[in-house]
Amino acid sequence: MKELEKLRQEIDQLDRRLLELLHRRFELAKAIGEIKRREGQGPLDLSREREVVRKLLDLNRGAFPEDSLRAVVLEIINACRQAQEPTRVAYLGPEATFSHMAALEFFGHSTEYVPLESVLDVFEEVESERARFGVVPVENSIEGTVSITLDAVSQYRVKVCGEVYVPISHHLLNQTGRKEDIRKVLSHPHALAQCRRWLRKNLPSVAVEEVASTALAARWAAVDPSVAAVASPLAARTYHLQVVAKHIEDYRGNVTRFWVIGKETPSPSGRDKTSLFFSVSDRPGALYAVLRAFAERRINLTKIESRPAKSEPWRYLFFLDCEGHVEDPGLSECLEEVRRHCLHLEWLGSYPRGDL
Ligand SMILES: C=C(O[C@@H]1C=C(C(=O)O)C=C[C@H]1O)C(=O)O
Known part of the structure; x- marks a missing residue:
């Protein structure tokens, strides 16, 4: 008992020191915020934030788990940034969607969030500067591209300034946690598609219905005891639901990539x-000439996708992601050459790569 008390005293002392250090860090961030304001800069420096996280992860030799260290450090940085200037972030709502999870992962809990009904609402909120940033899904590793996001990013005056990957795992949720109470299962069509085999096997005679989001399904389950929702663990917490079954998706390794959109460009990280x-x-080799410019400079492409141009049938826009920053000399020279091979070229943004 004596030994336990002694160790707890030591923890209490350490916690007090941590608190003092947190306050000191907060004051330093505020002072940096003042300097940035005087120099006409915004409070956010995504590249610096990524550098702070990376340095600490590199230094980490102890037993404290890396995932937890990352989450703690991000939360501290978010609080320090908010101290400089409150940031409004819009996301595809309602509360507890996977976009919300992505936003929390990127901006932490001290940020003011605005859940909106559609991807286009998020673009509009950011374009009109009612929100400084927005978080929208761009691509799922199983279902593919979210085309509405690609179309919108080519139409609205916003830039891509960050990316975040969120592992997608679905739970079956209802008010009691009992399978026998379920008469109907609700969820987003993508989520239902990803759990189809499980639902057929485990709830063969239960009706399945599509709604606009997994979070909306959870909201329904919270008011109707006969309804179960296929949704995230965050939805279970947000809407006070019980877990009937965990990880019911038919495919493992399901990940969605989200874009952070805004009006600023992070410096190279x-x-x-x-x-x-x-x-x-529309002539032979036109696309090849563009790709060759990247290949000759050994610039790695991470994605290329075509979408209908919409202005004319059978004309296409090519969306391309590559490694590097627009301010890197190699990439900027490459883009100059690419521009000469294109009818139209638009840069959508350069940003620190998300951690997979
Ligand atoms: C403190 C700063 O402002 C913000 C907060 C940071 C932090 O808490 O480490 C890092 C970058 C900025 O987004 C800074 O620019 O250094």
Whole structure:
């Protein structure tokens, strides 16, 4: 008993020291905020934030788990940034969607969040500067591209300034946690598609219905005891639901990539990605000439996808992501050459790569 008391005293002392250090860090961030304001800069420096996290992870030799260290450090940085200037962040709502999870992962809990009904609402909120940033899904590892996001990013005056990957895992949730109470299962069509085999096997005679989001399904389950929702663990917490079954998706390794959109460009962090779209003339080798410019400079492409241009049938826009920052000399020279091979080329943003 004596030994336990002694160890707890030591923990209490350490916690007090941690608290003092947190306050000191907060004051330093405020002072940096003042300097940035005087120099006309915004409070956020994503590249610096990624550098702070990376340095600490590199230094971490102890037993404290890396995931937890990352979450703690991000939360501290978020609080320090909020001290400089409150940031409003819009996301595809309602509360507890996977976009909300992505936003929390990126901006932490001290940020003011605005859940909106559609991807286009998020773009509009950011374009009109009612929100400084927005978080939208861009691609799922099983279902593929979220086309509404690609179309919107080519139409609205916003830039991509960050990316975040969220592992997707679905739970079956209801008010009691008992399978026998379920008469109907609700969820987003993508979530239902990802759990179809499980639902057929485990709830063969229960009706399945599509709604606009997993979080909306959870909201329904919270008011109707006969309804179960396929949704995230965050939805279970947000809507006070019980877990009937965990991880019911038919495929493992399901990940969604989200974009953080805004009006600023993070400076190079050394581990960046650049997104752009272009169109080329309708002749042999036109696309090849663009790709060759990247290949000759050994610039790695991470994605390329075509979407209908919409202005004319059978014309396409090519969306491309590559490694590097637009301010890197190699990439900027490459883009100059690419521009000469394109009818139209637009840079969508350069940003620190998300951690997979
Ligand atoms: C304190 C700063 O402002 C913000 C907060 C940071 C932090 O808490 O480490 C890092 C970058 C900025 O987004 C800074 O620019 O150094």
